[in-house]
């Protein structure tokens with residue numbers, strides 16, 4: 267007898283094995299990454315989602331907090347073919363339901379064919395298929411999580427100091443920032459002033475930033491209204507940079523738009539071509555929305571698989587953004603140079619302003 271059930275919005279209920287008990291619901295997504303499960307499970311971009319690992323064995327090198335991207339587990343549940351005890355115990359300790367012994371190929375194929383969908387999970391000794399279905403039926407679309415930023419952002423400003431000798435101040439709007447975005451900036455010497463997702467223009471001005479950086483984050487970028495207002499306020503005055511949700515928020519704020527993708531880009535081998543150099547790099551991605559209309563921004567990079575926008579730029583407004591995750595964790599380090607470009611933009615625009 268099964269002790270776990272996964273209910274999908276298309277009516278199917280899959281039987282599984284409970285590895286961490288509980289009942290929950292969320293948008294069903296996946297990652298094809300074969301390593302980096304600790305980083306993915308602590309990435310705030312996955313808030314309100316259920317994460318399926320397509321790689322069959324998850325947890326084979328343990329669980330270490332040094333590899334976490336935030337302080338807690340962020341998806342509402344995890345699904346894998348086989349979870350080790352280390353991972354199962356970690357998730358159980360965090361009250362995040364987890365299930366395995368299920369055909370994850372079927373789940374990923376379903377999401378690829380039918381799109382990201384509502385999902386309910388019931389796991390544990392008393393779990394029933396009906397419980398899972400009830401959870402799935404109560405699952406809201408991502409766009410209905412209007413204040414999702416509050417779940418993942420700092421509530422008070424915090425400063426992360428970079429190395430001495432580099433004089434760059436970054437105001438980072440924390441819409442659910444991964445730790446390695448912050449450390450990629452401090453490693454290069456920048457002081458990073460992490461501000462709440464709903465910071466006001468006054469809060470940002472108080473930092474006297476050399477660059478305003480909008481982080482990654484969960485959910486629909488159109489719900490990050492305060493962040494869009496801040497970007498609008500500083501556009502043309504302070505250089506702008508963003509990653510993933512950050513690219514989407516900046517584009518919308520400047521007059522462009524975003525749209526929901528069928529199932530998104532979900533893995534660590536997404537090929538991205540730079541249109542200026544014709545070079546292709548491998549990138550880490552986990553997003554379900556994409557930039558549709560780029561507004562005043564110029565497309566500098568595209569996804570080789572489907573031609574969607576991966577990088578945007580504006581010389582006039584001093585903007586540089588990426589849809590993928592240059593900070594990696596998990597994934598390839600091919601595009602870490604993005605952070606050098608951000609610091610160059612911060613310092614060169616300052617020189618121009620001082621002339």
Ligand SMILES: NC(=O)CC[C@H](N)C(=O)O
Pocket residue numbers: 311481482483484485486487509510511512552553554555556
């Ligand atoms: N990784 C992210 O920042 C994700 C951005 C946004 N929530 C999306 O799904 O498109």
